[in-house]
């Protein structure tokens with residue numbers, strides 16, 4: 001089958017909108033009284049827009065008569081964004097615009113739009129060679145310009161869409177939500193039209209209340225120009241509901257570009273198996289976006305949802321959970337799900353997820369391999385147990401190693417991405433040596449070519465413990481703008497403080513020079529050349545000390 005070109009998709013939309021609206025004889029009064037929801041996924045790399053799909057599915061289950069459309073700007077070429085949005089609104093005449101904004105990608109460490117932001121930032125901040133510094137400055141300028149252009153463009157699309165929808169329905173409203181809005185809800189509201197509802201976290205309950213005309217007071221949202229975001233709103237518990245299998249028979253009737261994601265075999269289609277993470281890792285905001293209480297989606301429903309995608313040709317799935325196995329007490333749920341996947345006969349699938357590898361058992365490892373897990377990410381951040389404890393990550397690194405051995409013994413022979421973030425807190429040359437020892441042990445277990453060290457520098461995010469730490473230590477002042485890419489703010493938010501900041505800057509610059517295509521492994525090699533490899537036993541033990549600056553002691 002041919003993969004449709006993006007222009008074909010625009011045409012497809014037009015055709016479907018025409019069909020849905022013909023004959024176009026509804027009076028404006030009738031339209032005003034009938035909810036018509038247009039979901040607009042704002043421009044984004046083509047990651048399957050699972051968020052809007054779930055919202056539309058939920059609303060259809062509750063209000064089967066409500067007309068809905070999904071319009072995904074991720075499948076539209078940039079030059080057509082505005083005109084395609086206009087056409088979608090003209091044809092569908094929505095009374096409610098649900099804008100979903102997935103990522104703003106601030107401080108993304110690798111492969112950002114317009115180049116590698118980390119590399120440019122490091123060249124600008126740390127290079128000794130003035131030409132390299134200049135290249136960093138110019139690259140950084142390009143990225144900063146692209147970043148602000150995208151930001152203003154997306155805000156502009158929201159304003160434009162709402163204005164146009166109001167020409168058909170003067171009472172039309174806009175709601176905005178999604179990952180990016182959840183992180184930057186306080187800042188984004190300042191640039192949105194009055195009356196826009198700004199939502200944090202899951203939107204199912206909020207949309208339900210909106211359609212019923214119920215009060216939104218208990219939802220994690222505020223209305224621009226009318227209410228202010230409550231203090232620590234993001235920390236409030238999300239409203240619970242039981243998730244059932246998404247009805248893709250319905251979704252494909254309201255989403256003409258659905259096929260776009262089905263026809264490329266390398267897409268990993270999102271499926272959520274649970275929500276929430278009980279941990280407290282100092283830099284992480286997932287745990288507040290999704291809440292600390294883990295809510296499991298029933299295994300039969302997850303399998304039924306996968307089955308529908310499988311029957312449409314999908315073989316790659318990404319379990320979009322903050323963590324697939326958030327804690328030991330959820331091991332049985334993971335086992336139940338994987339057993340059911342196995343029993344379903346979907347034998348030729350692959351799946352990937354974020355995995356806390358401290359929560360594995362031999363049985364689970366066996367099932368992971370049998371059900372086709374072919375990639376996972378472990379975010380241990382450091383190979384030093386002492387630092388892992390100080391960053392409040394709750395990991396036992398010795399257990400992680402033991403479980404990785406079980407996984408290998410069960411036959412896992414695919415790729416593991418290990419996320420390291422150097423220099424988060426209390427890093428020393430000794431803890432770096434320990435991280436190298438730990439990494440080398442992972443390589444001995446899985447094979448050096450199978451373990452990919454993903455070197456991140458933490459981009460400080462609002463509402464995290466690390467932000468609190470930055471306030472307590474006078475690194476940032478309350479009221480700073482977490483969305484600013486101005487060099488003086490960016491330098492603080494792209495977390496790489498001195499005294500080790502310049503050292504890491506230099507190591508990374510050398511790694512890009514020596515082997516830009518295998519940056520992570522090269523960083524590890526250079527660190528080992530310069531500092532040597534530590535003792536694994538020392539890496540795995542964390543003497544209890546009460547270092548004043550550690551986050552372990554910070555208030556939560």
Ligand code: B12
Nearest residue numbers: 045051100103104105108175176177178179199203270320
């Ligand atoms: C899984 C995940 C991934 C997977 C996705 C796999 C896949 N095939 O789907 C992978 C690892 C590939 C990934 C990559 C990246 N990710 Co990511 N990812 C996540 C994660 C953990 C879950 C997202 C998800 O799918 N959740 C499940 C679905 C159902 O939820 P949802 O889409 O958020 O939608 C719900 C709500 O947001 C809400 N909602 C959505 N839209 C709307 C609209 C309205 C009006 C309302 C009311 C509600 C609403 O309701 C929906 C249903 O409940 C989130 C963090 C988190 N816990 O949320 C980060 C997150 C979305 N990712 C983020 C980022 C930055 C990235 C990257 C850019 C990182 C990078 N440097 O490369 C890349 C993006 C690559 C790209 N665009 O090209 C950020 C985005 C915020 C930001 N800082 O900009 C997040 C929030 C993490 C974070 N705090 O930093 N990611």
Ligand code: SF4
Nearest residue numbers: 277279281284286287
């Ligand atoms: S375990 Fe992962 S998702 Fe949970 S708080 Fe830690 S980093 Fe965030």
